[in-house]
Amino acid sequence: MGNGPKQKKPGARSKIKKYKRACLTKNRSKDLDQIQDEVIAAKASGDVTLSTLSSVEFDDDLPGGGQFFCWETSRHFPDLKSLTDHKKTREYKRRVKQIKEEKYDPDWAAGLTKEKLPPAHGDKKK
Template sequence: MPSGGQRKHTISNKTRKRPGKDLDQIHDDLKPEKAARLLQQEVDYDLPGNGQFYCIECERHFIDEKTRQLHRKTKLHKNRVKTLKEVPYTQAEANAAGGSGFFPAITMKTRIQLPTQPDVPVSVEELEKK
């Protein structure tokens, strides 16, 4: 039995062989002009389903429309859609987090809305009573 340092299967083979696109790249693919191009691809006989049935969120090709519809109901697809709903960080936000440059504005991701307190005029006599 191998010791702790000699384990072979610590990382899935799929993550090493097919890393795929990053979430920010997929987020760019979801823009309308690029999404229309990806959904209406030319026929490619090397891809499953000749490249006609593509899931943009998961960047996968399917054999037919029925298989793609079944895929859209899976937990894997729903989790990917949920993670893509989060707005990706911009390069300016990354520079601000790294401390390079001057960025006086707070970013939209980090802004917290605090409830506002109503302005109540307080007299000096009320403060002395407390």
């Protein structure tokens, strides 16, 4: 038998709060309202192609030098082929559909009250 550390069972980290939080926030993409605000700002400035949303300056730290950027999903790709393949995926199409929807306004629901329904089985007092 080896004297090294034992391997943990699959799912052993499922109850560790720090691990869960790190996994949730590590590769977080932009929220829909942030992307919608960028699109509105680009249209207001007169840029129809939305090229201001993608980084056109060469950056060695980013995949593909930052030249192939999908602004809908906020991801960088190493080459044009992988970007075009990404634009055919279900994830991309779903995100574009969500962005095109009307922007949610939290003030819309202000003042609405919860509806009080009668009891489901009536009063059974005897």
